[in-house]
Amino acid sequence: MKYIWIYAVIPVVYSIMFFSVRGGFLKSAHMLNIRFLSGLSIDDGSVRTALLVIFAANIAAAVITVTGHLGSTAEDGYLLREDYNGQTYTQNLELSISGEERPIEIEVAPRSYSETEKEAILSRAAMKIESIILEGQSAGHINQDLKLISSYEEMPIVISWVTDRPDILDWDGKICRGIPEEGTDVVLTASLEWGELEKEVTIPLTIFPKELTGDEALREKVNEAVSSSNNSEDEKLILPDKIDGKNVVWHSAGSGQGLIVLFAGLLFAALFMFSRIQNRDIQEAKRQEALLYDYPHLVNKLVLLLNAGMSMRAAFEKTAHDYRISLKNGGPKREGFDEIL
Template identity: 30%
Template sequence: MIKIYVIAIVLITIFYTSTFFYRKKLRKNLNRKDYPLKALFGMAMFMVDKFPIAYAGKGNSLNKAIRKISVKEDIKKEKYLYIVNKVSYCILCGILAVVLGLGIEISGSESNEPITSVKRDSIDDEVYNIYYEDDSGAIKPIELEVGKKELKDEEILKIIKGYQEELVQKALGKNDNAQNVTKPLNLVGSIGEENILVSWEISDSDIIDYDGKINSNVDKEGELVYLTAIMTYEKVTLEYVFSVNVYPHQGESDAKRQVQSYVDNQDVYDSQVNLPEKIDGKKVKYYSSKGQNSYVVVTIGLILSVALFFFKDRDIKDKIEDRNEQLLEDYPEIVNKLLLYHNAGLSVKSAIEKIVSGYKEDKKEYHEMLRYAYEELEISLIQMKSGVSEITAINNYGKNCGLHCYVKLSGIIEQNIRRGTNAMTVVLENELESSMIEKKNTMLKAGGKISTKLMGPMIVMLIVAMAIIMVPAFLSMNL
């Protein structure tokens, strides 16, 4: 399996190297802050261009969403980069899954040193999942049951009583009930925390031997066998009799039977249990585990990489929510500036030019500044200068912003342009007042959310403060 992972990593490396210069000009000017996985964009762009995944997400809703957050009229490039960015995350998830799988295989191979024995626990029975390798190199599993280490007579400490039902359950071993016994019985030599000694008498040892194994001559219709448990502690002895319906044993391989028989015949007082060197006369090797978990890890990783492609769409929804909050925040300022320039006698187009010019100056000073309301207003100004009518450009501004308040503002400006009245001052003053009230309410709601988030830490701090005060008080009382 290690070879498969190594081959996969080599193929990934070759793919990365061969696509290193793919569309390098397009990748060169990309901001690493916006595209943190820029290094994988060569592979991602190749996959998007060459495979049907390139056509994913061409719906109108995605176009509108990208248009909102990119503030560009031509969104073809932005959508292409958005899909490439999602694919790059999927590629990273797949690479990590392969590397993790290789790590699991390597660590597993290092721990799978040949063993010659297993340990017998001093408290309870142990089940070992081991593997043996025959002369042909084939590796096969064995589920090995190793009985617990029995205590010697002088180690027994307490009185026997009330363990009959528990003893029956232990004696049944892997069988569900006494009415259908098909697996070996677990005829324990002790029971309970008191380590009560138990010996057994079997009504028909030709059906069940004293090792608890079911012999091969059991009738298919089932046979009734009475078991007598002699439970002894010091001089107190209690006999408990119960019956079991025995059916032919099923499902145990010859290899397991031979290894289990070899282990069961060893001294139960030894903490080290040796394993047979041969099965069916052939030398074998045993391993404590086999590296199979890597399959699960890699499968989960590949599934996550595919799911990640679709879950990344949630990022764009979060960006749109942030954009809308920013638009609401800037709305009173936009209205206020329009009102000031209108009162100064400027036309709508001239007022927009002044607002956009001021925004550009601020943007030069603060390079990472991006305000969607002003960006959309700049696009409307460009439309006006390119020959689009002022009414159409203003209506487009309201539609592109997408919020009710901006649609309302575009309607106010449109009415002023059409009618040429002086009532725009009063309308903008009323709109400014209502927008300030709305902004105040929005800030109060945001403050309430922050207060709610702080409740958890405040409660933890209160508990810590109470503990600091009360613990020393209680300690002093005990003194």
């Protein structure tokens, strides 16, 4: 805090300079004995703008610095921890020993619960756990799977479950098959642990056959029909031809790989054709460019031969003959001369 006075003094100086510009910056510079400023060839408007920016930056810096000091409790001899379930944070401090200041970092762990607070939270969780897992169902009529939670409200509470009839309701909360229509009583027990503390909750339930959706009901009937018409010792598993009194026709479900290969082939063929067409167009463009380059040379040579007294036919034959010899000796291919071969 000992350097904060600077932020109070500097704005005063800037203010004097800023408002003195109206009377002439050089005058204010002379008044403040800032001799190096009096030699600058800057108009008063630019100076006022620059000073205003510096003044605003100084105010912002002061606010940030003062706010940081006000929010800090290090001068009072303590640091604030984050609330329960918070994060450990690192606080940068300056330690002064015998007038010598040294920077130091302190790790501040979040607040932990007392044993009394843990007991209260564990009791509250035990009271709410039944309504949480039932999700609107009645304990006397359960016909949907239960979602057995393993923790409570992001607290470090571990919850484990045990049922006295795992053949009716398994330890994951799923309703098993073969439950009589009148229902079956089951005792579900939850064990809540928080470190050394433990609390047990017993929940009596009556489990009824699971209420199935359309697909679930069909799958259940198919499984029952397959199980009733087969023996695990048989080499083949016989698929029933009737389910629920209705005729059934079975088909192997394809993996879809054939269609993938087909579409991949079509895509490859399309890309290949596009590439060929594009390459053909490029080659044709190069050929036309070569023809435009060769034609003047070809015409010039024919004119020279005609002027030498050759007939048109002889001139063409002579030019073609010379071109063949050039190619045979490793000369370059000329599109224009290829036209007369």
